[in-house]
Amino acid sequence: MNQNPKNNWSWLALAGIVIITAIPYLFGLNNGPVIGDADVAWGHPAVNSTPDHSVWNSPYRWNDAGSSWRPLATGSFLWNYTLWGSKRTGYYIVQVVLRMIIAGLFFYLLLRLFSGVLVAFLWGLVAALHPAVSETVFMLSGRSGLLGMVFFLSALLAGAGPEDGKKQNPVLLVVLWASYLLALLSYEATWILLPLLLLYEWLRARAAGRMLEKSMLVRLAPLAGILLMWIMIRGAMGHAEGSADVSGIVAWLGFGQKGLASLAAPYIYLRLLVLPLSLSTNYVHLLNPSGNPASLALILGSFIWMMLAGLFLLSIVRKWPALGLGFGWFLLALSTMLPLFRGQGPVASESLLLLPAGGFVIAAAAGIRRWAASRSPNVVEIVLLIVIATLFGIRTAGRAADFRTDGRRLHVLLQAHPDNAAALFERGNNVLATGRWSDAGEMYLKAVEELNCDPRIWINLGIALQKEEDLSRAVRSYVSAGRILSEHQVSAELAFKLHYNLGLAYSAQGRNELASESLEKALLLKPDNLLVLANLGFVYAQERETFERARDLLLRACQIQNDPVKNEQLMEVVRQIDDILSGRVFENENEGEPFPADERWE
Numbered sequence: 286m287n288q289n290p291k292n293n294w295s296w297l298a299l300a301g302i303v304i305i306t307a308i309p310y311l312f313g314l315n316n317g318p319v320i321g322d323a324d325v326a327w328g329h330p331a332v333n334s335t336p337d338h339s340v341w342n343s344p345y346r347w348n349d350a351g352s353s354w355r356p357l358a359t360g361s362f363l364w365n366y367t368l369w370g371s372k373r374t375g376y377y378i379v380q381v382v383l384r385m386i387i388a389g390l391f392f393y394l395l396l397r398l399f400s401g402v403l404v405a406f407l408w409g410l411v412a413a414l415h416p417a418v419s420e421t422v423f424m425l426s427g428r429s430g431l432l433g434m435v436f437f438l439s440a441l442l443a444g445a446g447p448e449d450g451k452k453q454n455p456v457l458l459v460v461l462w463a464s465y466l467l468a469l470l471s472y473e474a475t476w477i478l479l480p481l482l483l484l485y486e487w488l489r490a491r492a493a494g495r496m497l498e499k500s501m502l503v504r505l506a507p508l509a510g511i512l513l514m515w516i517m518i519r520g521a522m523g524h525a526e527g528s529a530d531v532s533g534i535v536a537w538l539g540f541g542q543k544g545l546a547s548l549a550a551p552y553i554y555l556r557l558l559v560l561p562l563s564l565s566t567n568y569v570h571l572l573n574p575s576g577n578p579a580s581l582a583l584i585l586g587s588f589i590w591m592m593l594a595g596l597f598l599l600s601i602v603r604k605w606p607a608l609g610l611g612f613g614w615f616l617l618a619l620s621t622m623l624p625l626f627r628g629q630g631p632v633a634s635e636s637l638l639l640l641p642a643g644g645f646v647i648a649a650a651a652g653i654r655r656w657a658a659s660r661s662p663n664v665v666e667i668v669l670l671i672v673i674a675t676l677f678g679i680r681t682a683g684r685a686a687d688f689r690t691d692g693r694r695l696h697v698l699l700q701a702h703p704d705n706a707a708a709l710f711e712r713g714n715n716v717l718a719t720g721r722w723s724d725a726g727e728m729y730l731k732a733v734e735e736l737n738c739d740p741r742i743w744i745n746l747g748i749a750l751q752k753e754e755d756l757s758r759a760v761r762s763y764v765s766a767g768r769i770l771s772e773h774q775v776s777a778e779l780a781f782k783l784h785y786n787l788g789l790a791y792s793a794q795g796r797n798e799l800a801s802e803s804l805e806k807a808l809l810l811k812p813d814n815l816l817v818l819a820n821l822g823f824v825y826a827q828e829r830e831t832f833e834r835a836r837d838l839l840l841r842a843c844q845i846q847n848d849p850v851k852n853e854q855l856m857e858v859v860r861q862i863d864d865i866l867s868g869r870v871f872e873n874e875n876e877g878e879p880f881p882a883d884e885r886w887e
Contacts, residue, residue, distance in 0.1 A: 295396065298406040299389055306388040306413040309678050310381045310422055313685030314374060322425040325362065327371045332363045345429060354519050357470035358429035373425075380422045383431040388413035390438035407667065407674060414677035423684060433472025440464035444482045444504065453500060462507050469515045476515075479508045706736035713745060722752040740766040744783050751786065756794050763787040781810040785817060792824050800824045801831075818842035819855060832862045 326332070331343045340363060345355040361379070369375030391412055395405035413419075422431070443460040468475035486501045713728030729746035736742065747762035766783050788803035804821040811817060819842045825835035839855050839862075 294402045298402050298409075299392055302392050302406060302409045302413060303385045303389050305410060305678070306385050307381055309414065309419070309682035310384065310685050312682045313423060314377060325426040326376055326428075327362065327366050329359060329362060331359055332366045353429075353473050355429045355471055355473070357467060358432050358472070361428055361432060376425050377422075380425065380428065380431060383428075383435055384413070384419070384422050387431065387434050387438065390435070390442065393442060394438065403667070407671060410674035411677060414674060414681050419677075419681045419684065429472045433468050433475045436464045436468035436471060437475045437478060440468060440478055441481075444478070444508075445485065453504060458504060461504065462511065465508050466511050466515070469511070473519075476512060479505065479512055482508070706732045706739070706742070709735070710739070710742050710745070713749075717745060717749055722749045725749040726753065737765075738769060740769040740779060740783070743769070744779070744786065747790070748786055751790050751793070756790055759790050760787065760794070763790060777810050781807050781814075784810070785814075785820075788824075789820060792820065797824050797827050813841075813845060815842055815845045818845070822855075823858065826858055826862060829865070832865065836862050 325345065329343065331340050340356045340360040343359065345353050345359055362376075365376050365379060388409060392405060392409040395409050395412075396402070440461050443457040443464060465475075465478055468478065482505055486497060486505070490497050709728050709732035713725045713732065717725035726746060726749035729742055729749060732742050733739075733746060743762050743766035747759045747766065750756075750759035750762060763783060763786060767787070770780060770783060784803045784807035788800045788807060791797075791800035791803060801821060801824050804817055804824060807817045808814070808821060818838050822835045822838035822842060825831035825838065836859055839859050843855050843859075
């Protein structure tokens with residue numbers, strides 16, 4: 286048994302911080318999906334086994350061509366879907382477990398700065414319960430940030446070189462290389478680890494008055510190869526855009542500033558530089574819902590505010606380092622909570638942890654660790670850190686309770702305006718993705734009463750009714766959408782969605798002529814769409830006069846289809862058609878069953 290009191294306290298503190306981190310999230314264990322969650326988590330084609338889509342060739346947000354390539358995050362949803370289908374609790378538990386792991390890893394990172402377990406524990410709670418990072422737990426679509434941060438911190442802890450005079454543990458080398466690769470496959474902003482570790486080694490060598498060692502190249506050179514391989518694969522997959530977020534790039538530029546590492550709390554200085562830029566880019570859609578660019582006054586005002594707050598912060602951080610660091614998180618909380626005053630949720634990005642994590646590494650390399658460890662925290666620091674951590678915990682628990690609805694934004698909006706058509710439509714989309722067809726239909730009916738000129742509402746209402754097997758009302762809903770589309774210029778995607786689903790509804794009613802007419806229109810918009818080819822082929826296979834057309838369509842579908850089971854289903858119909866045309870058998874009444882409607886088109 287380990288008799289080292291410090292180690293014993295460290296293990297106890299680790300267990301405590303992991304458990305306390307989980308408690309506030311339990312208030313939202315049955316959260317509904319936030320906007321966009323259902324599409325990413327279980328509506329992704331790679332997750333629900335849609336042909337021609339896999340974890341490796343699909344963007345994270347599959348219906349956004351410019352979305353980032355995050356195969357590991359998408360693969361985690363595939364694993365979730367295999368276990369739980371579209372039941373939300375299982376997904377949410379995974380989010381909480383990942384957040385607990387991050388809290389534990391971050392605690393160990395804090396121990397590298399503060400030798401005192403108590404300060405590391407309290408500061409770790411502040412970070413673990415911070416609204417900016419806890420928000421990713423409530424949003425299932427934030428899985429990529431959580432996974433990326435787990436592997437980023439693992440690589441960071443393994444990559445920090447050994448103490449002078451000690452040999453590098455080969456196991457840690459493997460952990461470093463593997464974690465970096467997994468981090469990149471989870472979240473692209475983690476590329477910053479390589480330049481961060483290079484800077485760390487340079488600062489450490491400079492502080493010791495020596496040159497960089499060759500052993501450093503042995504440890505870090507493979508990371509460059511991994512990064513290059515990742516960039517090449519992304520390019521081959523067609524996802525070269527968005528290789529790093531704005532904060533990551535600015536953070537890297539900030540790390541290179543001369544004298545930055547000598548600051549008492551370098552990561553705070555970085556936040557002062559990065560936050561105004563973030564406010565003008567990432568946050569602008571929350572601060573300004575109309576979509577117009579943020580005004581110059583907003584950008585300059587936020588910059589001046591943060592600089593003044595930073596000057597005050599740096600004036601106290603040398604005397605009370607723990608208090609200063611905790612207050613830095615408090616300032617960050619104010620900035621991220623600002624959108625709440627407009628009735629919207631705070632900014633949610635686990636990547637916000639990348640900057641303070643990097644700051645700790647630089648601080649340790651520059652000798653700040655020895656300075657911070659030279660004194661014990663006083664009562665004022667301890668009390669204030671406890672207060673801040675408690676407030677953050679209460680806020681996190683409150684947010685968890687808020688997300689029992691379909692998301693804070695919809696919840697607030699529907700409370701203030703229960704008849705808001707846009708909010709009802711979005712909430713209906715979330716409910717539809719979970720398979721609650723009747724509830725979704727009620728939402729769409731309320732929305733269409735308030736706004737009957739939006740074809741999207743009519744189409745989704747038709748899908749919900751069709752799933753409920755109320756085919757007559759579904760067709761009427763689609764026809765209403767068609768009238769609106771004929772009077773307005775709309776996207777080809779929306780027109781395709783209408784014609785495809787209307788064709789399926791007609792087919793289910795046995796009205797094959799109308800079904801083929803609608804599906805032919807859908808085929809003109811997407812000539813190589815597997816579902817249209819197969820369903821139109823099945824419709825034409827019902828009449829001898831259209832057997833040749835059915836055969837051609839089904840053979841085209843076979844060329845696209847990669848699933849052997851479904852391919853055999855298509856070929857069976859083709860063989861039946863060939864037998865009938867050749868006179869070998871008499872015509873059967875039913876040669877095939879159409880594929881189900883895809884209610885996930887947006």
